[in-house]
Amino acid sequence: MIQVEHLTRVFGEFTAVHNVSFEVGKGEIFAFLGPNGAGKTTTIKMLTTLLQPTSGKIWLDGLDPTVEKHKTRQSFGIVFQDPSLDGDMTGYENLELHAVLYHVPKKVAKERIETLMKLFELWDKRDVQVKKYSGGMKRRLEIARGFLHTPKILFLDEPTLGLDPQSRNQLWAQVKQLNEKEQVTVFLTTHYMDEADRVAHRIAIIDHGKIVEIGTPAQIKERTNATTLEEAFLTLTGSGIRDESADPAAAMRQFAQMWKR
């Protein structure tokens, strides 16, 4: 469903993503993990037509996102790291607008919005302005919106950031349910290792723009002799801040990443 070959992106002197290759199969939940500034968001941006790669090839469901922008956009849904809802409109209206933007026929959209809002437990609040929603509700609405046009792939960029464990558990249960029912491929990033361990079928760990390990959670733990994924992650990427600031190039890269936003 997703094929990436020798993907590279250079910003000036910094190589944010360096010669990255991987594949994600249909219906798979694939987690992309890495420390801050490792190149996760840059990769997602390239996969979702928002950034041109410097070199390398991408196919999403057989489409090249650098060439067939609109066709590719129709085939995936995305939940951004930062919120992207209209607070002045109601939850229902936000979804309705999305349906029009993604050319979902009116009748289909109506049923689909109802199904999704019920699944994500937002139906009772459908006529409430989004600015009055709680953080967890906003997040669920965004994920429901990502599923609305029945995409083949759903990108989730740190969807559970800032949510309490209850909301996180519930959210992943709902995502898993839709993944199984509709065979949607899910590509996610997160900083919560336990989540990745539980939810993802396969995991890639990226650091300094390169993939350092890829496989099922069990395989990764086995290869690094770790009992938890967090331990494996730290073995592979170092103890984070100390190692990164010791390397001036890494510090600069982080700096560059910060300013790009």
Add this chain to the structure above:
Amino acid sequence: MGVIYILWLRELKRYSRSRAQMIASLGQPLLYLLALGFGLGPVYRQAGHGSYIQFLAPGVIGMTVLFSAIFSGMGLLWDRQFGFLKETLVAPVPRLIIMAGRTLGGATVAICQGLLVTIVSVLAGFRPVSLAMVPVGLAFMVMIAIVFAALGTAIGSALKDMQGFQMTMNFLVMPIFFLSGALFPLTTVGKVLHWITIFDPLAYGIDGMRSTLLSAAQSQVRFGPVVDGAVLVGVALLFLSLGAYSFSKIEI
């Protein structure tokens, strides 16, 4: 078409939902109309130009439409801040369509606001000379709305944050307003001001409204409705292209 409609509708919904803002934004025009209208009225009459309220009302209506249209266009900055812009920019829809929906919506909001102020003006004593010409006067209001909604979109796309907003207000919007002849006739100003004001699009809009809504004696017409209309259409096309161009350059 559906996309343009739903984005247009969104602007209207946001407008109708912020009643407080709607009423607050009537405050300024009301102040100009009443304080200046009744304050400078006697002086204006003594100078032999007739009723100042008559002369002032189209100017204040033009001002309202100018502010409202520019702000709607710059609503893009808020959408960027709150992230909603991304949702529209990653959709499988050409940017030109998105820009068209937003700009039309912004212009429509400005027209609504202009109509409200027109009603207030009539309550304050403003009387169009010929009812038959009122639609033509309104057409000028529509053109002002489109010109400045497009300009607002162009500026909103180019600015990255809120800091630029104050700059735009002080160095662009306020000069456009004060140099448009909204408050004083431009027929009798000196050479320098004459040449500066000739580049102010709002001057043509207000001149067009005056030449259609007022009697010849009251209106102090400068260019006449034909020139006004032609210039406004030209500027509208220019600003719309500018808006479309700078909107297409937005990076997320």
